[in-house]
Amino acid sequence: MTAFTRDPLQLTRRHFLWTLGGAAALAGVRDIPAVLAASQYPFEEVLPSASRITWTHTAGKSAQKYLPETTGAGCAFLDYDNDGWMDIYLVNSGKCDFYDPKPPLRNALYRNNRDGTFTDVTEKAGVGAGGYGQGVAVGDYDGDGFPDIYVTQYGRSILYHNNGDGTFTDVTEKAGVAAPGWSSSAVWFDYDNDGRLDLFVCRFVEFSKAENLPCKARNEPGYCVPRLYKPTPSWLFHNNGDGTFTDVSKSSGIEKYLGKAWGVVATDLNNDGKMDLFVANDTTENFLFMNRGNGKFDEIAALAGVGYGETGRPRSGMGVDSADFNQDGWMDLFVANIDHERYSLYQNNHDETFDDQAGPTGVGAATRLMSGWGLKFFDYDNDGNLDLFLANGNPDDLIETMQKDVTYREPLLLFHSDGKTLHNVSAESGPIFSRNFSARGLAVGDFDNDGAADVIVSVNDAAPLLLRNTAAKGNHWLGINLQGKKSNRDAIGARITFQAGDLKRSRMKVGGGSYLSSHDPRMVLGIGKRTKVDWLEVKWPQPGGTTEKFTELPIDRYITIVEGEGIKKIPS
Numbered sequence: 079m080t081a082f083t084r085d086p087l088q089l090t091r092r093h094f095l096w097t098l099g100g101a102a103a104l105a106g107v108r109d110i111p112a113v114l115a116a117s118q119y120p121f122e123e124v125l126p127s128a129s130r131i132t133w134t135h136t137a138g139k140s141a142q143k144y145l146p147e148t149t150g151a152g153c154a155f156l157d158y159d160n161d162g163w164m165d166i167y168l169v170n171s172g173k174c175d176f177y178d179p180k181p182p183l184r185n186a187l188y189r190n191n192r193d194g195t196f197t198d199v200t201e202k203a204g205v206g207a208g209g210y211g212q213g214v215a216v217g218d219y220d221g222d223g224f225p226d227i228y229v230t231q232y233g234r235s236i237l238y239h240n241n242g243d244g245t246f247t248d249v250t251e252k253a254g255v256a257a258p259g260w261s262s263s264a265v266w267f268d269y270d271n272d273g274r275l276d277l278f279v280c281r282f283v284e285f286s287k288a289e290n291l292p293c294k295a296r297n298e299p300g301y302c303v304p305r306l307y308k309p310t311p312s313w314l315f316h317n318n319g320d321g322t323f324t325d326v327s328k329s330s331g332i333e334k335y336l337g338k339a340w341g342v343v344a345t346d347l348n349n350d351g352k353m354d355l356f357v358a359n360d361t362t363e364n365f366l367f368m369n370r371g372n373g374k375f376d377e378i379a380a381l382a383g384v385g386y387g388e389t390g391r392p393r394s395g396m397g398v399d400s401a402d403f404n405q406d407g408w409m410d411l412f413v414a415n416i417d418h419e420r421y422s423l424y425q426n427n428h429d430e431t432f433d434d435q436a437g438p439t440g441v442g443a444a445t446r447l448m449s450g451w452g453l454k455f456f457d458y459d460n461d462g463n464l465d466l467f468l469a470n471g472n473p474d475d476l477i478e479t480m481q482k483d484v485t486y487r488e489p490l491l492l493f494h495s496d497g498k499t500l501h502n503v504s505a506e507s508g509p510i511f512s513r514n515f516s517a518r519g520l521a522v523g524d525f526d527n528d529g530a531a532d533v534i535v536s537v538n539d540a541a542p543l544l545l546r547n548t549a550a551k552g553n554h555w556l557g558i559n560l561q562g563k564k565s566n567r568d569a570i571g572a573r574i575t576f577q578a579g580d581l582k583r584s585r586m587k588v589g590g591g592s593y594l595s596s597h598d599p600r601m602v603l604g605i606g607k608r609t610k611v612d613w614l615e616v617k618w619p620q621p622g623g624t625t626e627k628f629t630e631l632p633i634d635r636y637i638t639i640v641e642g643e644g645i646k647k648i649p650s
Contacts, residue, residue, distance in 0.1 A: 119508025120458060120492065120549030121533065129544050130195045133168055133186040137539040138177040138210075139475075143301045144290055145283075146232045146260065147171075148473045152213035152594025153536040155523025156225050158203070159244055162636070163190040164523040164598050166534060167205070167214055167227060168542060174210035174233050176287040184208055185229065190525060205238050205246050207231070213519065213594030217266030219275045219317060221567040230261035230279065230594070239321075254323050257313045260285050265590030267344035267353045268566040269330075270373055271620035274317040275566050278332075278355060280339035283307035295476040304394070305361040309336035312357065316373075331375045337362050344589030345400035345409045346571060348430055351620055353571050353589065356384070358395030358413050368430065383432045384411060384424050393419045394449075397520075397593035401455035401464050402426075402584060403495065409586055414450025414593075417472060417484045421445040423500075439500045441466075444491060447484055449473060451593040452520025456531050460553035460604025462581045463495035469517035469535045469593075487514035490535070510545060517543075523598030529555040529634060531602055536595070550604065556611050557636035558601045560587065564622035565641055568599060571619035577612045578605035600636060609633065616641075 126132050137147045151169040158165050166188040173182065184206035188196035200206050209231040216225050224240035235257045238246035250256050260282040266275040283304055293302035311333045315323035327333035337359040344353045352369035359365060363386060366379035379385030387393045394416035400409050408426035415421055420442040424432035436442035445468070452469035459465070470488040477484050492507050493500040504511045519536035526532070530547035537543060556576075560569035568587075575584040585601055605611060611631040618624055618641050628645065631637075638646045 119510075120547065121508065121510055121545040122548055123510050124194070124544040124546050126541065128194065130197065131166065131188055131542065131544060133170075133188075133198070134541040135168070135536060135539055136171055136179065136183055138171050138179060139539060140176070141299060142176070142290060143293070143299050144176045144287070145285060145301055145304070145307075146210060146212075148301050148475070148538060149262070150212050150518060150538060150594065151536050152263075152519035152596075153521045153534050153542060154214045154216050154227075154596035155521050155525065155534065155598040156216045156227070156596065158187065158225060158240060159189065160224060163192050163527060164525045165190050166196060166525070167216070168536065169207070169211040169214050169229060169519075169594070171210050172208045176290070177210060182208055185211055194526060199244070203244060203246055204248075207236055209233050209236070212261060213263050214596055215264035215266055215277075215590065216596040217275045218567045219266065219277070220321060221274070223567070225599075228255070228264050228266070228277065230257070230264050232260045232285070234258055235261045235264075235279065249321065252321060254325070255279070255315050257281070259310060262340050263342050263590065263594050265342050265344050265355075266568065267570050267589035268619065269314070269353055269369055270316070271352065273562070273564055273566055273621050274319050275568060275570065276317045277315040277323065278342060278344070279313040279315070280342050280357060281310045281312045282340065282360070283338050284310055295474070296479045298476060300476050301474050303361065304338050307338070309338050309362055311336055312339050326373060330373055331377070332367060335365055335377050337365055339365070340396045341398035341413070341591075341593045343398045343400045343411075343591040344570065345586065347400075347409050347411075347426060349408065351623070356398055356400060356411050356413075358398045359392070360394045360396065361392055363392050364395050364413065378430060382430055383434070384413070384422070387415075387419060388434065396449070397451045397453040397469075399453055399455050399591040400588050402586065403455060403464050403500070405497070405583060407584065409588075412453065412455070412466070414445070414453055414468065416449045417447050417477075417481065421448075421450055421468075440502055441493065441500060444502045448488055448491070451518045452535060452595055454520060454522045454592050454597065456522050457602065457604040458492075458531060458547060458549050459494070460530065460550040460555045460602065461606045462578075462583055462604050463497045465495050466493040466500060467491070467520065467522070467533060468493075469515075469520040471516040471518065471538065485514060487516050489514055490517065510543070515543070516540065518593065519595040520592050521595040521597050524557070524600070524602065527636065529557055529602055531598070553607065554605050554609060554633045556603045556605070556614075556631060556633055558603065558614075559599065559636060559638040560601070560616065561638060561640045562618060562622065563641040563643070565618045565620065569618065569641070573617040574601060574603070574614065575617075576603055576614040578608040578610060579612070581605055581608060605633070
């Protein structure tokens, strides 16, 4: 028997009561649909007074201009208590060798109250961290059905095991995944197809308070270009299935490649059923680690055409993602860079090489003077095509004294897909896209369960932005929550293909993506004005590897598909 979440319209009404606020909202309850119809922009900011998210990021900026001050932080959507509603995790700075805030700072976990508001449950949950935080990666590494949290930090990272009762336990030492040094993004994925999530952790440069360089801009102390610091190897940890991990960085071939890694996405680029890694490096060549099986990776970024910019020089890679944006059955790549380098949209040539389509799509021109961090391909208007959201901000707060055409705070960018190419629609997408931010992490998730994917953006040294999606009203959708049994529990690497009338699309569940952030694990399949999903196929990753087909599907609902067991009831 199939069971579904509550009526999305009821959720929307509740949300607007909180967003509009006070007596005016209460007086207009019967007119909520009219309010919805009047909305003219795809994303609207949910203010802290409405969401009750009062936490802010503190970078701890100092006269010494320590480089980590400008790079954080990340954010995540996750359902930590398995109630079917997305909660939010936010990463903060904290104590380290160059910073000792008084009173101490902490990260924040906000529980979704199911009415558009959130409650801070950090202390009860025990996930405050307290070190100098960078990013967050969410994954159910032990397959118990509850998502665990990995927090990357400058100094030492933390693995929080979800106890299933609203609390977490720091199991970093037992697990062996502290990843000392300056860790940035991380990703959970099953690289050896044994059904357990492994962990890749990006490591940035060799840095400490003692190694901080005295850089200047216009005779003022400034943040150094990462080029001046030594590169480091990243980490790969194999899940042993008993709560511990083995460092396989060396045996896998990953350790010998020194980089300055920021963003990472796990994806299958050659359709061989094994998850590959695309890693964005800052001022050094990007890495494309192709998974050759038997625990080995080949680094082929230069040969594949994704290692360097069009001039043959390394760029400042930060945020990344992977999606089949042109629907040819092969996963493509995206990387955001710093100003005057433009971003790249790499189209897969089906032979482990790629062509940069940033120019023809207009992405290159729109981003030439921008610096990109968090980003994600997703179908924001549920028309069946993958769009692109970019969070931007220059890392150097003195950039305006050195570059006349670049600003420190920058606007968000939104690209809409017509199924063939991307179009920059930022200018007509409302007030939020006309403001400038020092944006960093970006996560996508449907916090109000209306089928429209919302966005949270972490802002360096400021409050996060919670953006409610209003663009998908009137378009139909089906939300899929995949649960692996033989395959990894999160079904990372699964492929979904679906048909709705004349619309046929495929999606892959990648691992990670964006910058320092983690997304809603559910996949929303938009079908536009069509009123039926004719069929849906799930190809599960190995070691399951089977393909299951489903018909008689609902629309405008979330469903859970369990490997080998079909459609199941989800928490309500």
